[in-house]
Amino acid sequence: MNQLRAQANGRPASSGIPEATVARLPVYLRALTALGESGLRTVSSEQLATAAGVNSAKLRKDLSYLGSYGTRGVGYDVEYLRYQIAREIGVNQDWAVVIVGIGNLGQALSNYGGFRSRGFRIVALVDGDASRVGEMHGDLAIAHIDELDRLVVERGCSIGVIATPGDAAQAVADRLVAAGVTSILNFAPAVLTVPEGVDVRKVDLSIELQILAYHEQRKRTPGADREGLPSEQVVES
Amino acid sequence: MNQLRAQANGRPASSGIPEATVARLPVYLRALTALGESGLRTVSSEQLATAAGVNSAKLRKDLSYLGSYGTRGVGYDVEYLRYQIAREIGVNQDWAVVIVGIGNLGQALSNYGGFRSRGFRIVALVDGDASRVGEMHGDLAIAHIDELDRLVVERGCSIGVIATPGDAAQAVADRLVAAGVTSILNFAPAVLTVPEGVDVRKVDLSIELQILAYHEQRKRTPGADREGLPSEQVVES
DNA sequence: TCGATTTTGTTCTCACGTTCACAAGCTCTT
DNA sequence: AAGAGCTTGTGAACGTGAGAACAAAATCGA
Ligand SMILES: NC(=O)c1ccc[n+]([C@@H]2O[C@H](COP(=O)([O-])OP(=O)(O)OC[C@H]3O[C@@H](n4cnc5c(N)ncnc54)[C@H](O)[C@@H]3O)[C@@H](O)[C@H]2O)c1
Ligand SMILES: NC(=O)c1ccc[n+]([C@@H]2O[C@H](COP(=O)([O-])OP(=O)(O)OC[C@H]3O[C@@H](n4cnc5c(N)ncnc54)[C@H](O)[C@@H]3O)[C@@H](O)[C@H]2O)c1
Numbered sequence: 001m002n003q004l005r006a007q008a009n010g011r012p013a014s015s016g017i018p019e020a021t022v023a024r025l026p027v028y029l030r031a032l033t034a035l036g037e038s039g040l041r042t043v044s045s046e047q048l049a050t051a052a053g054v055n056s057a058k059l060r061k062d063l064s065y066l067g068s069y070g071t072r073g074v075g076y077d078v079e080y081l082r083y084q085i086a087r088e089i090g091v092n093q094d095w096a097v098v099i100v101g102i103g104n105l106g107q108a109l110s111n112y113g114g115f116r117s118r119g120f121r122i123v124a125l126v127d128g129d130a131s132r133v134g135e136m137h138g139d140l141a142i143a144h145i146d147e148l149d150r151l152v153v154e155r156g157c158s159i160g161v162i163a164t165p166g167d168a169a170q171a172v173a174d175r176l177v178a179a180g181v182t183s184i185l186n187f188a189p190a191v192l193t194v195p196e197g198v199d200v201r202k203v204d205l206s207i208e209l210q211i212l213a214y215h216e217q218r219k220r221t222p223g224a225d226r227e228g229l230p231s232e233q234v235v236e237s
Numbered sequence: 238m239n240q241l242r243a244q245a246n247g248r249p250a251s252s253g254i255p256e257a258t259v260a261r262l263p264v265y266l267r268a269l270t271a272l273g274e275s276g277l278r279t280v281s282s283e284q285l286a287t288a289a290g291v292n293s294a295k296l297r298k299d300l301s302y303l304g305s306y307g308t309r310g311v312g313y314d315v316e317y318l319r320y321q322i323a324r325e326i327g328v329n330q331d332w333a334v335v336i337v338g339i340g341n342l343g344q345a346l347s348n349y350g351g352f353r354s355r356g357f358r359i360v361a362l363v364d365g366d367a368s369r370v371g372e373m374h375g376d377l378a379i380a381h382i383d384e385l386d387r388l389v390v391e392r393g394c395s396i397g398v399i400a401t402p403g404d405a406a407q408a409v410a411d412r413l414v415a416a417g418v419t420s421i422l423n424f425a426p427a428v429l430t431v432p433e434g435v436d437v438r439k440v441d442l443s444i445e446l447q448i449l450a451y452h453e454q455r456k457r458t459p460g461a462d463r464e465g466l467p468s469e470q471v472v473e474s
Numbered sequence: 475t476c477g478a479t480t481t482t483g484t485t486c487t488c489a490c491g492t493t494c495a496c497a498a499g500c501t502c503t504t
Numbered sequence: 505a506a507g508a509g510c511t512t513g514t515g516a517a518c519g520t521g522a523g524a525a526c527a528a529a530a531t532c533g534a
Contacts, residue, residue, distance in 0.1 A: 072481050212422060
C-alpha cells in the first residue's frame with residue numbers, strides 16, 4: 001500500500017541499502033515465494049531466516065532497510081512482504097536481456113526457463129560467428145554482433161550477458177556499453193573496464209572451484225593448523 | 238599484536254588467510270598466467286593490481302598472507318609468484334569432479350575445456366533420468382545416480398557439482414555427502430544443509446541478474462536519492 | 475482492562491575488510 | 505661507498521557487516 005510512507009517514517013531514504021543486503025534480498029524473495037506456494041500466510045523472521053539459510057537477526061535488519069513491514073508479535077504477511085521485496089529489487093517489471101556468445105554456456109542460458117518467472121526476458125541472442133546467424137534457440141534466432149546496436153535499442157535491453165571467450169570479452173563489453181547497455185553479467189574469465197555508471201558483475205566458475213579446492217586442501221593437511229575448527233560452512237563471500 | 242602469527246619469522250601463517258583474500262587469489266593467478274605468457278618476467282604490485290582489477294595496497298596485503306615473495310624496489314617474479322599462489326590454492330594437483338544433473342547447464346559444464354587447465358578434471362557425469370544413461374559427452378558416459386557412491390569412491394571425487402532442478406538439490410547433496418564428497422558447487426536455486434566439514438558454494442544466476450536489476454532501477458529513478466554519486470562499479474560482493 | 479506472551483525493530487559491540495601512508499629494503503648510478 | 509629512486513610489506517585509521525541483546529509493540533487469554 002502506501003509507497004510514500006517510507007519517507008515520512010524516517011526510513012533509510014530509499015538510497016541506503018547496504019550491498020550485502022541487496023545480495024540477500026533475492027534469496028528472501030525466493031524463500032517467500034516457496035512459502036507462499038505452500039499455503040503459508042504469515043511467517044516469522046525465525047522461519048523465514050531458516051528457509052533462506054541466514055541468521056534471523058540479520059534477516060530482520062535487512063528487512064528493516066525496506067521499511068517496517070512486519071507486525072510485532074505476529075510476523076510478516078508472506079504475500080505483502082514478497083511484493084515489497086520484488087518492488088524494491090525491481091523484478092515486478094520485466095527486464096530485457098541480450099546474450100552475447102551463443103556457445104555452450106550461452107545456449108544453456110537461452111534455454112533456461114527460470115529467468116522469465118523472475119522478471120527477466122531474453123530478447124536477443126548475438127554471436128560473432130557469421131555461420132551461426134539464423135540458428136534458432138527457442139523462439140529467438142541468433143543475430144550477428146553487428147546487429148547489436150540496433151537490437152539493443154529496438155528491444156530496450158538494459159542488461160547484457162557476456163558468454164564469449166575471455167579474449168573477446170572486453171571488446172564485447174565496449175560494444176554493449178556503446179549500444180546503451182548499463183548492466184553487464186560477465187561469464188568470461190576477464191577483468192572488464194567500463195565507464196562509470198555501468199555495473200558489472202562477474203560469475204567465474206573456475207574461481208568458485210578453486211576456492212573449494214583451497215579449503216579442500218586444508219582439510220587434507222593433517223596438522224599444521226586448525227585448532228578449534230569452526231563452522232566451516234562457506235556460503236557466498 | 239597477534240601472538241600466534243609470529244610463529245617464526247615470516248611463515249605463511251598456514252592457517253590464517255582471510256576468506257576475502259582466498260577469493261581473490263584465483264584472480265591473481267589468472268592475471269599472472271596471462272602476464273607470463275606475454276613474456277613478462279617481473280611485475281610490480283601496481284601492474285598486477287591493474288591486471289587483476291584491484292587496489293594495489295589490497296594486492297600487496299593479500300600476497301603478504303602467503304609470505305614475502307616480492308623484492309623491494311623490484312617487484313615480484315611472475316613465474317615464482319604464480320607457482321606459489323597455485324600451490325597455496327591447491328591447483329598444482331588435479332581435483333576430480335563429479336557433475337550431477339546433465340541438463341542444459343550440466344552439459345555446458347561438461348563440455349567446457351577451461352577447467353582442465355586450471356586443475357580440475359571432470360571424471361563422472363551422473364543423472365537421475367534413466368533414459369539418458371549411456372549418453373556420451375566428450376569421453377564420458379552419463380551414469381545413473383545410483384552409481385554415484387561407487388563412482389565417487391573409485392574415481393576419488395572430492396568435489397561435486399549440482400546442476401539439477403532446485404527441488405532435487407538437497408537430496409542430491411545428501412547423496413554426494415554420503416558418498417564422501419566434501420566440497421559442493423551448487424547451481425540450483427535452493428538452500429542446502431550439509432554437515433559440518435562440508436563446504437558449499439552457490440552460483441545463482443537469477444540472483445546475479447536481480448542484483449543488477451536493483452541497481453539498474455536506481456539509475457532510472459530520477460531524483461529521490463544519489464547526491465554524490467560514487468564509483469558505481471559493482472564487482473563481486 | 476490488564477498482564478503474559480510473542481516477535482519485531484534497533485542499538486551496541488565486535489570482527490572483518492579496505493585503504494592510506496610510510497619505513498624498510500633493494501638496485502642502480504655516480 | 506653513498507645517495508637517489510623505487511617498490512614492498514605493514515601499522516593504523518576507517519568503513520562495513522554480523523550477531524547478541526533488548527525495548528517496543530502487537531495479540532491473546534482471563
Ligand atoms: N561452458 C562452461 O561451462 C563454462 C564454464 C566456465 C566459464 N566459461 C566461460 O564462459 C564463456 C563461454 O564459454 P562457452 O563454453 O560457451 O564457450 P564457447 O566457445 O562454446 O562459445 C563462445 C561463443 O562466443 C562466440 N564469440 C567468440 N568471439 C565473439 C565475439 N567477439 N563476439 C561475439 N561472439 C563471439 C563464439 O562464436 C561462440 O559461439 C567463456 O569465456 C568461458 O571461459 C564457460
Ligand atoms: N540452464 C541455465 O542457464 C540455468 C541458469 C540459472 C540456473 N540454473 C539452474 O541450474 C539447474 C540446472 O538447470 P538446467 O537448465 O540444466 O536444467 P535441466 O532441466 O536442463 O537439467 C536438469 C537435469 O537434472 C536431472 N535430474 C533431475 N532430478 C535429478 C535427481 N534427483 N538426481 C539426478 N539428476 C536429476 C534431469 O534429468 C536433467 O537432466 C537448475 O536448478 C536451474 O534452476 C540453470
